[in-house]
Amino acid sequence: LNRRLAEFGTTVFAEMSALAQSTGAINLGQGFPDTDGPEEVREAAVRALRDGLGNQYPPGPGIPELRQAVAEHQQHRYGLTYDPDTEVLVTAGATEAIAASLLALVEPGDEVIALEPYYDSYAASIALAGGARVPVQLRPDAGTGTFRLDLDELRDAVTPRTRLILLNTPHNPTGTVLTRDELAAVARLAVERDLLVVTDEVYEHLVLDGAHLPLASFPGMRERTVTISSSGKTYSFTGWKVGWVTSTPALVSAVRSAKQFLTFVSAGPFQYAIAEALRLPDAYYDDLRASLRAKRALLTEGLAAAGFGVFRPSGTYFITTDVRPLGHTDGIDFCRHLPARAGVVAIPNAVFYDDKTAGSPFVRFAFCKKDEVLSEAAERLARLR
Ligand code: PMP
Ligand code: GLN
Helix, strand or coil, X not given: CCCXXXXXXXXXXXXXXXXXXXXXXXECCCCCCCCXXXXXXXXXXXXXXXXXXXXXXXXXXXXXXXXXXXXXXHHHHHCCCCCCCCCEEEXXXXXXXXXXXXXXXXXXXXXXXXXXXXXXXXXXXXXXXXXXXXXEEEEEECCCCEEEECHHHHHHHCCCXXXXXXXXXXXXXXXXXXXXXXXXXXXXXXXHCCCEEEEECCCCCCECCCCCCCHHXXXXXXXXXXXXXXXXXXXXXXXXXXXXXXXXXXXXXXXHHHHHHHCCCCCHHHHHHHHHHCCCCHHHHHHHHHHHHHHHHHHHHHHHHCCCEECCCCECCEEEEECHHHCCCCHHXXXXXXXXXHCEECEEHHHHCCCHHHHCCEEEEECCCCHHHHHHHHHHHHCCC
16 A cells, blocks of 8 residues: 555445444444435436436536536535536546546646545545645534534645645534634635635535525635535435536646546446436425424433533534543544444544544444434433433
8 A cells, every 4th residue: 555545544424334333233323314316316226227228428528418407406406516527527426526626637746635524535535636635624512512613723834835725514423514704704715815716515415504505606716716516415316426526628638638537437327317317306305304303302312411511513414422421532432432332333533533632532423314213212222321
């Protein structure tokens, strides 16, 4: 293994899902729903397979139908106009979009600012690109009961070597949704310091309080923002790996230069199905959010009753907890023993931190599971007291 990757090992998600399998514990670790997405979307994939749509290499930037649907989605939802031919790129999930964006835009030695805790692939992709990660920590805020960004810290993290900011809102694992003021401040900073921003908005449709604000919609940002999203979370088909990038022709072309040598193209039939999914009526998204709000309430109550400190997520399908009220300080150790002690799997947030001490007491639980599974998990966790 080369030096750039040596520090990373196996992803925590694979490790924890394997632990769930081998122990039979309830898996509230890796974020995937235990119910598949809409039947008509699944049928669209079956139809595409049967009709021979996308069974051979689809076009490099993605099938035109999907690029068109992504452009229409950005227009309809956010009033953002993208040319489907030059400003949209289909990728193998957001994961490839993140890797390709960083490989395309970061020179060895460039600094990349990322919110800490950061989604695990960010650190690895920055490393693969030869960049240096510069974490800016979201800190627990007693007033709001959420993790917040300190804008002064973000500003101080920018140096002459900063190439880009890698943003994520709604934020995994904390569930923080950056406010309009926070996003406006990030945008002002990017413009002032002439920075690019790669923004991971895969949870755009999982904003449970308020509305999603894409960074690209802020003044001066359309031309310096690479926006990443994905169908996995929005349509509950995390196994299909259909993601996309929207940006300027120059930036999309740069990302495509990297993408073509990572996967060349992304799986064909699923692209047809996701093109249809993107045209689902607004009611679909309303129902998804309503269902997740109820699940958030269910798991929040269970975790609080079991004695965890609970941070309220405004988006995503994750709840970050503090295990100190239960008498623990090391979240990694806590998660390692949780399957045996309570029959539940969770993710230690420390793996998303450079500053392991700061991340140590926090543990993430996913609530994208059937109500009865969440209730059973809550009952099991209650025995921890
Ligand atoms: N970014 C974040 C913040 C995520 O939580 C995930 C997990 N879905 C991804 C990117 C990867 O998305 P995909 O499965 O589409 O590759
Ligand atoms: N994004 C999902 C999570 O945070 C998992 C994706 C993965 O397994 N890499 O749990």
